[in-house]
Amino acid sequence: AQSVTQLDSQVPVFEEAPVELRCNYSSSVSVYLFWYVQYPNQGLQLLLKYLSGSTLVKGINGFEAEFNKSQTSFHLRKPSVHISDTAEYFCAVSSPDSWGKLQFGAGTQVVVTP
Amino acid sequence: ETGVTQSPTHLIKTRGQQVTLRCSSQSGHNTVSWYQQALGQGPQFIFQYYREEENGRGNFPPRFSGLQFPNYSSELNVNALELDDSALYLCASSRDRGSTGELFFGEGSRLTVL
DSSP states (O other): OOEEEESOSEEEEETTSOEEEOEEEEOSSOOEEEEEEEOTTSOEEEEEEEOSSOSEEEOGGGOEEEEETTTTEEEEEESSOOGGGOEEEEEEEEOTTSTTOOEEOOOEEEEEEO | OOOOEEEOSEEEEOTTOOEEEEEEOOTTOOEEEEEEEOTTSOOEEEEEEETTEEEEEOSOOTTEEEEEOTTSOEEEEEOSOOGGGOEEEEEEEESGGGTTSOOEEOOOEEEEEO
């Protein structure tokens, strides 16, 4: 069984400041990790994914995440946020035997203010 | 290339009624996954259809059922609606059960059960 914990339910941040969203997972098998973003009244959009290879993953809109197997973490970072980054962010996990069957965390609401 | 479309976008039902939600998958995709997102929570996996066959199911009762058609569009049916079924229902399409590591989500159908 897999599970995902997003440690912060809401993260307020000023425009042009850095942001880090924390995600920890538990799994007894190999994992694939994802970050999705959900803007108000919209579906989810993939920001980035880790399937294998380099543990530092770069995604869209200037986001990046680092897979840390020893700490079972996959934290998302952006060095300088914009007002348009205000959204809900979801960390998700799946495994080789459960392609497309994502286990999502509860989400982190990012609110960017001027 | 058209994206994932869902209908209806909003609907209101009363307890005990039945509902059908529809999803048109993205061109070239043969897999559809359905998720339930309750207010303030992350999406929960309901089931996945691959080439018209159910390919995995989450922890949802049998009154949640689905279909996938030869053109890979899909329906989600919920019988005997309960108040807790109120949620955003998200459809996601992908290639080959999601093995490319990316799901493409529609904007969802928001169901309110009174």
